[in-house]
Amino acid sequence: MIRVENISKRYGDFLVLDKVSLSIAKGAKVVICGPSGSGKSTLIRCMNYLAPHDTGAVSIDGVEPKNRRACEAVRREVGMVFQNFNLFPHLTILENCILAPMMTRKLSRAAATERAHQYLKRVHIAEQASKYPSQLSGGQQQRVAIARALCMEPKAILFDEPTSALDPEMVGEVLDVMVELAGDGMTMVCVTHEMAFARKVADQIVFMDKGQIVEVAPPEQFFTAPTSARAKTFLSQLQH
Amino acid sequence: MAFDSSVFFGALFSTAFLNGALVTVFLALLSHGVGILISIPAALYISGPPSPLRWLVKGVLGVLRGAPTLLQLLFVWNALPQFFPVFREPWFSPFLAAWIALSLNEAAYQTEINRAALGAIDPGQKAAGVALGMTRFQILRKILLPQAVRVALPSTANEFITLLKITSLASVISLSELMSVTSRAVATTFQFTEYYAAALVYYLVMVYVLVFLQSRLERRLVWNTSAAEASPGMLQKAMAFYRRS
Numbered sequence: 001m002i003r004v005e006n007i008s009k010r011y012g013d014f015l016v017l018d019k020v021s022l023s024i025a026k027g028a029k030v031v032i033c034g035p036s037g038s039g040k041s042t043l044i045r046c047m048n049y050l051a052p053h054d055t056g057a058v059s060i061d062g063v064e065p066k067n068r069r070a071c072e073a074v075r076r077e078v079g080m081v082f083q084n085f086n087l088f089p090h091l092t093i094l095e096n097c098i099l100a101p102m103m104t105r106k107l108s109r110a111a112a113t114e115r116a117h118q119y120l121k122r123v124h125i126a127e128q129a130s131k132y133p134s135q136l137s138g139g140q141q142q143r144v145a146i147a148r149a150l151c152m153e154p155k156a157i158l159f160d161e162p163t164s165a166l167d168p169e170m171v172g173e174v175l176d177v178m179v180e181l182a183g184d185g186m187t188m189v190c191v192t193h194e195m196a197f198a199r200k201v202a203d204q205i206v207f208m209d210k211g212q213i214v215e216v217a218p219p220e221q222f223f224t225a226p227t228s229a230r231a232k233t234f235l236s237q238l239q240h
Numbered sequence: 241m242a243f244d245s246s247v248f249f250g251a252l253f254s255t256a257f258l259n260g261a262l263v264t265v266f267l268a269l270l271s272h273g274v275g276i277l278i279s280i281p282a283a284l285y286i287s288g289p290p291s292p293l294r295w296l297v298k299g300v301l302g303v304l305r306g307a308p309t310l311l312q313l314l315f316v317w318n319a320l321p322q323f324f325p326v327f328r329e330p331w332f333s334p335f336l337a338a339w340i341a342l343s344l345n346e347a348a349y350q351t352e353i354n355r356a357a358l359g360a361i362d363p364g365q366k367a368a369g370v371a372l373g374m375t376r377f378q379i380l381r382k383i384l385l386p387q388a389v390r391v392a393l394p395s396t397a398n399e400f401i402t403l404l405k406i407t408s409l410a411s412v413i414s415l416s417e418l419m420s421v422t423s424r425a426v427a428t429t430f431q432f433t434e435y436y437a438a439a440l441v442y443y444l445v446m447v448y449v450l451v452f453l454q455s456r457l458e459r460r461l462v463w464n465t466s467a468a469e470a471s472p473g474m475l476q477k478a479m480a481f482y483r484r485s
Contacts (some may be wrong), residue, residue: 048371069375076373086368090386099382100372152372 001049001158001187002078007056009042016042017053018211024156024189029182031198031219033228034208035234037060040191044158045209047189048078059087076104079149079157081088083151083164085141087133093120093144097151105152112151119147123177139170143177156187164166165196207231247431251438260421261442263335268404270339275346276396282347283354284380289328304348309341310409315415316341332436342403342410349399357392358384390461397454401447418442 002024009017016039024030032040038125045051046058049071057064065071088096098117100108107115120126123143133141142162149157159178163171175197182188182201192198198205198219206220207230209217215228226232251257282343286298302314317337321327361384411420422439426432 050367052369070380072373072375074373075371080368080371082364082368082371084362084364086362086364086386088365088368088383090390100374102376102380103378104373148372 001061002189003057003059003062003075004043005049005055005057005059007046007058008036009046009051016211017046018209019056020208020213021056022206022213022216024187026155027185027187028204029188029204030190030204031202032189032206032208032216033193033195033198033234034138038208039211041160044160044189044191047158048075049078050075050080057110072104076100076152077155079152079154080174081142081145081149081157081159081162083161085133085138085145087144087148088135092130093125093136096133096144097148098140101151112171115153116147118146118180119150122150122180123147124173137167137170139173142166142170142174146174146177146181150181156189157181159188159190159192161193184191193238195223201227207234209234243437244431244434246427247434248437251425251435252441256421256425257418257438257442260416260418263415263417263444264333264404264407264419264442267335267338267342267407267410267415268400271342271407272350272400272403274339274343275350278343278347279350279354280385282351283358285350287355287462293462301348301351304344304424305352309406310347312345313338313409313413315342333411334410336402338412338415339408342407342459346399346403350396353395353399354388354390357388357395359412361387390458393454393458393461397450404446404450405443 002022004020004022006019006021007017008015008019018039020039020043022030022043030179031041034040042051046053047060049058049065060074063070063074066073074082090098091099092112094116097120098107098109098112100184101112101115102109105112117129120129123146125140125143125147128136128140128144133144136144146157146162163174164172164177171194175194178188178190178197179201188201190198202219205215205217205219206213207217207222207226207228209230215222215226215231217226222231223235228234276422282297282301286301288294317334320337322449323331326332365383365387366379369383374382407417408419410417411423414420418439425435429435
């Protein structure tokens with residue numbers, strides 16, 4: 001349902017993405033990994049046009065938006081969870097969850113609130129609805145961010161290093177929610193360094209280096225017998 | 241020379257002083273209101289990537305910020321009618337001239353405050369709104385502006401206090417605001433102390449009513465409710481101080 005065809009992107013002189021192609025089927029769980037600066041986050045940000053690509057094409061469900069309005073419409077179908085949560089600090093947890101559904105899906109406050117409570121319950125945080133983000137722990141905030149994305153009832157969710165900014169103790173609770181989400185059949189694309197999670201949930205590992213996709217393989221094969229030399233060194237570094 | 245308290249109280253409760261104070265307050269409120277209305281789009285505009293039109297806008301704002309307010313007042317009142325005959329009509333009053341001059345002046349200062357406040361917001365906030373499929377206007381109205389207001393509020397209130405006092409410059413274009421009423425009273429009686437003291441009382445009351453409103457507003461806008469409960473208001477602080485001493 002997400003098709004990335006031959007995209008390239010530069011930041012000044014630096015080529016972040018070099019002719020990258022990737023296809024993500026409905027219901028797929030794809031984990032993108034690789035060393036820092038390899039273009040993982042940029043690639044995932046290209047998938048909802050947050051970082052527009054220079055050349056190539058990105059289409060969602062066969063639609064390639066040509067203008068801003070069309071981009072906005074497509075983004076409503078593809079949720080995103082950020083490394084730094086990016087919750088709205090001036091709004092309560094509930095308001096964070098109902099804002100976009102009310103503004104963009106034209107849901108009534110009552111319907112949006114009902115939906116928000118349903119998804120907050122799903123990320124095990126229903127009792128915090130009236131608090132502000134600053135009153136929650138990092139792990140709780142990230143679960144709210146997941147609920148906020150779910151409230152749009154997207155067809156896919158992009159995770160951009162969702163556990164990298166968390167204390168080690170809180171990584172588990174966020175990953176648990178993501179595993180449950182995967183079990184429910186959500187299409188997920190996840191940039192992460194959590195290899196245990198990748199092994200458990202992913203049906204495809206995409207390994208990137210220097211703006212290119214070096215290897216695409218099922219997790220079992222990737223972790224036990226990677227074909228590229230670069231992936232071998234990367235994995236040996238992770239053992240430590 | 242003795243302080244004649246009957247002159248002081250007479251001035252304090254005179255309609256002339258009250259009217260002068262009202263002109264001062266309305267001029268400041270209206271000028272700041274228009275200034276803010278101009279400054280929000282201006283701040284958003286100059287925050288964009290550089291272009292010739294942006295340089296021009298920045299240049300105009302720079303002139304408004306750099307030129308003395310007194311010069312701007314005199315320019316609008318005296319020079320504008322020379323350029324544009326419409327301003328020679330009787331409707332062009334000193335109040336209107338002061339309103340125009342102070343609004344433009346204030347817009348330039350307020351634009352800087354707003355630009356800094358918008359710049360202080362984490363870019364991730366906009367990214368989150370964009371990723372949720374919100375339109376640029378929705379992101380601005382529901383995510384960026386509410387956060388920028390909180391950052392800009394203390395400087396804006398400070399700016400208003402400055403403006404309230406700067407309105408006294410409008411006495412040079414014969415506007416009957418508080419300071420020109422005072423000067424006129426002094427000119428005929430030479431009782432400086434009594435009339436200046438009465439004017440001082442008016443200015444202080446106006447400023448501190450505003451400071452009080454500002455602290456109320458700031459408390460209301462605190463994100464974290466527990467922080468709002470923890471930090472006492474000005475009145476509570478004053479009462480605590482009174483009890484201690």
